[in-house]
Amino acid sequence: MFSLLLAAPVLISASMAQAEGIWEFESQSLQVTMPKTLVLVEGAAGGGEQNLHNWKGTMDDFQLDMSLWIIPRQEWGMYDPFDVSANVAFNRRQQEQHKSFKFEEEYPVEGPFGTLPYGVIASWGEYDGTERISTQFILAGLTPERGYTFRLNCTPAPSEKARKSIEKFLQTGISFYGEVENVEWDEEEALARWERDRPLELAGKLKVLRTEHYIIFTDSSSGKLFAKEMEGCYSSIQETFPFPEVKGRKLMPVFLFRTREEYVDYYAKIAGISKESARNSKGHAWRDYYATYYDSPVDPVHIHEATHQIFSNRLRLSGGGSWFQEGVAELMSTSKNERKGFARNAARSENYTPFREFFVIPSLLGDQGRTKSGENRSTNNYAQAASIIDFARHSKFGKKKFPQFLEAVGKVHRGDVEAVEAAIQHVYDVDLIGFEAEWVKYWRE
Ligand SMILES: [Zn+2]
Numbered sequence: 001m002f003s004l005l006l007a008a009p010v011l012i013s014a015s016m017a018q019a020e021g022i023w024e025f026e027s028q029s030l031q032v033t034m035p036k037t038l039v040l041v042e043g044a045a046g047g048g049e050q051n052l053h054n055w056k057g058t059m060d061d062f063q064l065d066m067s068l069w070i071i072p073r074q075e076w077g078m079y080d081p082f083d084v085s086a087n088v089a090f091n092r093r094q095q096e097q098h099k100s101f102k103f104e105e106e107y108p109v110e111g112p113f114g115t116l117p118y119g120v121i122a123s124w125g126e127y128d129g130t131e132r133i134s135t136q137f138i139l140a141g142l143t144p145e146r147g148y149t150f151r152l153n154c155t156p157a158p159s160e161k162a163r164k165s166i167e168k169f170l171q172t173g174i175s176f177y178g179e180v181e182n183v184e185w186d187e188e189e190a191l192a193r194w195e196r197d198r199p200l201e202l203a204g205k206l207k208v209l210r211t212e213h214y215i216i217f218t219d220s221s222s223g224k225l226f227a228k229e230m231e232g233c234y235s236s237i238q239e240t241f242p243f244p245e246v247k248g249r250k251l252m253p254v255f256l257f258r259t260r261e262e263y264v265d266y267y268a269k270i271a272g273i274s275k276e277s278a279r280n281s282k283g284h285a286w287r288d289y290y291a292t293y294y295d296s297p298v299d300p301v302h303i304h305e306a307t308h309q310i311f312s313n314r315l316r317l318s319g320g321g322s323w324f325q326e327g328v329a330e331l332m333s334t335s336k337n338e339r340k341g342f343a344r345n346a347a348r349s350e351n352y353t354p355f356r357e358f359f360v361i362p363s364l365l366g367d368q369g370r371t372k373s374g375e376n377r378s379t380n381n382y383a384q385a386a387s388i389i390d391f392a393r394h395s396k397f398g399k400k401k402f403p404q405f406l407e408a409v410g411k412v413h414r415g416d417v418e419a420v421e422a423a424i425q426h427v428y429d430v431d432l433i434g435f436e437a438e439w440v441k442y443w444r445e
Contacts, residue, residue, distance in 0.1 A: 029178030070146040084140035084147035114141035117248035199265035218256040220294040229297040233306040255291040263293035285309040304333035317410025330386035342383035347443035
């Protein structure tokens with residue numbers, strides 16, 4: 001066991017100073033202040049490049065094991081504190097026994113947690129068989145070069161009171177004192193992004209417009225009008241799929257080209273695809289950006305793609321499967337009548353893809369070919385996806401728990417239909433067959 005007398009860390013490295021429960025990690029501009037209610041029993045520098053420090057302590061009847069970890073941002077593509085927590089979940093899913101792993105809770109916290117001024121707190125349970133033995137918490141943030149996690153494991157699983165103290169500690173005990181990024185993008189940063197990604201012949205024609213949520217890179221004279229429409233899309237999407245406004249989130253980049261050919265050049269170059277395939281789309285959301293060309297600002301493609309961009313960069317719900325992602329986007333870009341046109345007929349004549357089969361289609365768009373009755377498969381897929389999300393949001397059966405449905409299914413690893421079924425079972429208390437039957441009932445009428 002640990003000696004209760006050993007209150008100070010054994011080792012103080014050059015990059016770390018310690019006084020009165022405060023640890024400073026100069027290389028990362030991070031400071032950890034332990035709570036007064038914690039009795040520290042052991043602390044030592046971590047072993048290895050990624051593990052900076054470890055602590056053990058007690059708080060009331062709970063044992064706390066804590067550690068501070070860093071990983072390189074560039075190498076892991078981390079641009080947002082949620083990328084750091086996602087990496088923790090990803091690493092766990094690599095272990096066979098945790099392959100359906102997801103956090104029990106994950107939420108953003110505003111404050112001086114890094115070079116972007118917010119962090120993410122996430123938690124999950126550790127089990128021995130069916131017995132819960134502890135609860136793990138992480139606080140994730142970004143420094144200029146690293147993603148960091150402060151990890152805390154509480155044994156046994158904390159009482160409600162202890163949980164509150166732990167979350168309060170995570171929200172106040174870890175702070176970053178280095179330079180904070182400009183969330184509206186510096187001119188230099190914006191220019192560098194444009195220079196990196198623009199089509200070759202567009203040098204020098206750039207205008208940069210900023211709105212409350214977007215930074216728009218354009219060579220079109222209609223940028224202002226378009227920017228206003230994008231903000232309109234943002235509001236409608238947020239109203240349908242609520243998510244909090246977190247101060248300190250970077251403006252989301254949008255590339256608006258004057259002509260279709262410029263757009264095709266951009267898309268082919270950045271995605272490494274042929275111009276022919278690029279020409280099949282009118283706009284696309286990928287990674288952090290949305291790219292399109294100026295045609296009509298009210299074209300439904302904009303709100304469809306804006307939904308993809310928000311699900312990936314704001315709601316952080318990129319899972320569930322192609323049916324889920326296209327379903328939420330189509331709910332925004334189609335009318336009720338369009339959805340009804342497909343779904344009523346599908347439900348009455350049983351002319352649709354059974355959900356168990358539908359939920360594992362890797363790409364609704366890529367599912368080419370014809371149905372038995374000669375219809376285009378991918379068109380029907382989109383309509384079916386939209387009608388499922390519509391049903392969950394508007395039916396008497398689905399609407400009360402719609403937010404929980406989004407959260408649970410959107411975090412499931414794509415293609416894992418068992419996990420989707422478990423999520424639906426958890427939220428709506430029916431299996432996949434039962435869910436499908438409720439969908440048929442809703443549209444048949
Ligand atoms: Zn789409």
